[in-house]
Amino acid sequence: MAALAACAGLAIGVAVQVRAANDKFTFPADYASGVEYLSVDKPSKQIHVFYASRGAIEAAKAGKPMPEGTVFTGVHYNAKLDAQGNPEKDANGRFIRADLRQYAVMRKEKGWGAEYPADKRNGDWEYRIFTADRQWNEKVGAGPCLDCHLPKSGQDFVMSYDNLKKAGQ
Numbered sequence: 282m283a284a285l286a287a288c289a290g291l292a293i294g295v296a297v298q299v300r301a302a303n304d305k306f307t308f309p310a311d312y313a314s315g316v317e318y319l320s321v322d323k324p325s326k327q328i329h330v331f332y333a334s335r336g337a338i339e340a341a342k343a344g345k346p347m348p349e350g351t352v353f354t355g356v357h358y359n360a361k362l363d364a365q366g367n368p369e370k371d372a373n374g375r376f377i378r379a380d381l382r383q384y385a386v387m388r389k390e391k392g393w394g395a396e397y398p399a400d401k402r403n404g405d406w407e408y409r410i411f412t413a414d415r416q417w418n419e420k421v422g423a424g425p426c427l428d429c430h431l432p433k434s435g436q437d438f439v440m441s442y443d444n445l446k447k448a449g450q
């Protein structure tokens with residue numbers, strides 16, 4: 282019985298250790314102190330507003346991969362809808378923000394992503410969804426994020442690399 286208890290204790294210890302590395306990817310509370318460089322009206326009736334840490338802009342302008350510690354934050358809003366359920370548009374033909382839906386965040390840290398198979402891994406990037414109240418939504422796995430961003434390996438898996446190049450500081 283004692284041996285069993287010790288064994289269970291060990292198992293919990295290991296799980297906690299893995300979780301600890303994981304827990305480093307918390308919500309980037311300072312995202313808005315970076316650069317807002319892109320806003321996209323999505324067919325899904327959402328508006329995605331993107332922020333980059335400053336080093337990311339410099340790296341893109343220099344044609345380089347993103348530095349370690351780079352964070353991109355996509356702030357997802359629901360679009361304001363008219364009575365027919367279609368997005369209303371402002372004077373510039375753009376969607377109008379309604380409520381905040383969630384955040385999509387990608388972050389690059391040395392050794393991250395090592396648990397993914399080679400044909401899925403996006404270098405050292407990890408992807409997460411955070412809820413509107415800034416909690417990690419563990420129910421949304423990184424699989425689809427990895428798959429869709431993977432073809433952009435030539436530009437460090439960053440879809441909006443060209444937008445970064447054009448961004449003001």
Ligand code: HEC
Binds near residue numbers: 321421429439440
């Ligand atoms: C079906 C393809 C697709 C999937 C799946 C996807 N993305 Fe993206 N992502 C894009 C595109 C395209 C952009 C460029 C901006 C835009 O057009 O919305 C982008 C941009 C981003 C950016 C800004 C940096 C960059 O690479 O341009 C972040 C952050 C991001 N996605 C996070 C995520 C997260 C987190 C997930 C998974 C929960 C995810 N993405 C899943 C297509 C995808």
